[in-house]
Amino acid sequence: MKSSATSWSIGDTATRFGLPAHVLRHWEEVGLLRPGRDGGGRRRYGENDVVRIAAVLRNKAAGMSLEQIRVLLDQGAPDRHAILTEHVADLDRRMAEMQRSREMTMHAFECDQHDMTTCPNFVRSVEDLIGGGPWRSQPPPPA
Template sequence: MKSSLWSIGDLAERFGLATHVLRHWESEGLLDPQRDGAGRRRYGEADAYRVAVIVASKAAGMSLDQIRALVDSGSAGRHGILERHLADIDDQIAALERSRAMARHALECRAHDIATCPNFRANVADIVAGTRVGMGFESRSHVHGAGAVVAGDRLG
């Protein structure tokens, strides 16, 4: 970017944002643009890079509070916040892998209604019985409704 000052409209346009988003980030303490003699916001190159960090962090699923800690050099809790964010990402990945396993199982299972599949039922019988809570599908081969073994099925 060239080293000049941009208006709020110019900077917002560069990042595909509405101007009210930049104003909100300013009210949240994430941005602190210069002001000209008339009180209009003027954003410099450092502000543009900060907006880029905020946009990228939001795209990575971070909250404004998390982003504030990320960009605040005086934030003592920065590492803890980032470690918790990584743990959240790991949880989301695990949930997506379970979702993939469920969809793959339903797609490959000979039982039209997955709830009638003996192997799916075996995986959730303890939940139905109340001896386990939650859905955690392990990876192993199993027999489908009509007796066909499908290797690599993730529902057990």
């Protein structure tokens, strides 16, 4: 896995990414990392490991689970495209929700109504939720 003679300890590597060392150990346990070992058995992280850590962090920030990321980092994983297709659909859904939230926030910023819930434009923007969104899977409790 190592591509160069440069390597770092688990502490140095964790500090480099602002992570506790136990996170790197956990990622190794679940198959995301495979650091080399020195003569004393201590983990040594090389350039390839650092790239993998960066890939894990970037994908976690995008909402992927460690299992999804593990599949992406596994060269032989047959369901890589299915994971990516599912993730792109999730990103599209989340981006649309964020756009709606931004529009709602900008409207609240410019609206004359101090309480957003009294603004007819705001109420129209949440009608999809009021009308039976996923949170309405059970009837409301009695008042």
